Amino acid sequence: MPNILMSNLEVIPGRRIKSHLGMVQGSTVRAKHAGKDILASLKNLVGGELKAYTELMQEAREEATERMTQQAVSIGANAVLNIRYTTTAVTMGAAEILAYGTAVILE
C-alpha cells in the first residue's frame, strides 16, 4: 500500500493544506466463498462471530483503501483527508465496499 497520510479528519492539527486535488475513491465488490458459507451457516445455529466473514470484510476494505490511495498518489497527493467508508449488500452473497476521501498536498 502506498505510504501516504490517511485520516478521516478534515484538518490535520499543525499541518497546512497547500492544495486540494479533489475527490479520490476506491471500491471493491466481494462475494462469499461457498465452503465458508456452509461453515457459517452451521455457526448461525449457535451465534457469535463469523471469523471468515470478518476477514473477508477486512481484506475487502484494505483493497478499497489501497485503490483509493493509489489514485491519490497518481495525481500527486501526499495525503487523503476526510476518508469515509460505506458498505452495501448488492446481491445475496456479495457486498460492495467503497472508500472515498479528498486528496490534498500538505506542507
Next chain:
Amino acid sequence: MEFILNYIELLLFLFLLALGFFAGRFLEQRHYRSIRKREKALAKVLTFAIRFPPNMVERQDCRLVSGTVVISSDYFKQFIAGLRNLVGGRFRSYETLLDRARREAILRMKEDAHRAGYYLIVNVKLENTSIGRQGATPSFELFAYGTALKPSQAI
C-alpha cells in the same frame, strides 16, 4: 422408534432451539466477559466522536485506525425475534447482540491504535451493515473507524 420418526421435524426444531439457547447464551456470556476485561485493559486509549481534535495535540502524523466484526444471531434468538415481530416492542435479544458486536469493533479499533503507540482516537464513526441472506439467520457487520493521534501532554 415410530414416535421419533413421526415427530422428527418437531424434535429437530426443539433440539436446534435448545442448542441455540444454551450454546448461544454460553458464547454470549463468554464474549461479554472477554469484552469487559479488554475494555478495562484499554481504558487508557481515549475515543471521541468530535470532528476537530483538541489543542493539546501537537504536530504529529496521524493514522487511520479501524476495527471490524461480523456477528451472527443464533437459532433461539431468531425464533424469539420471529415471535416478537407479531406483537412488536423491544427486541432484547438483538439489542445485546448488536451491543456486544459494536463494543467488539470499538475494542479492535482501540487495539489497532494501541499497537501502533497511539492513545487518542478522534472522529470515531460507527457503521452497521446487514449482510445476511434472505431467509437465513441474520448477521451484521459492525465497523468502527477513526483517526489516532498522539497528545503532546499526558491526559
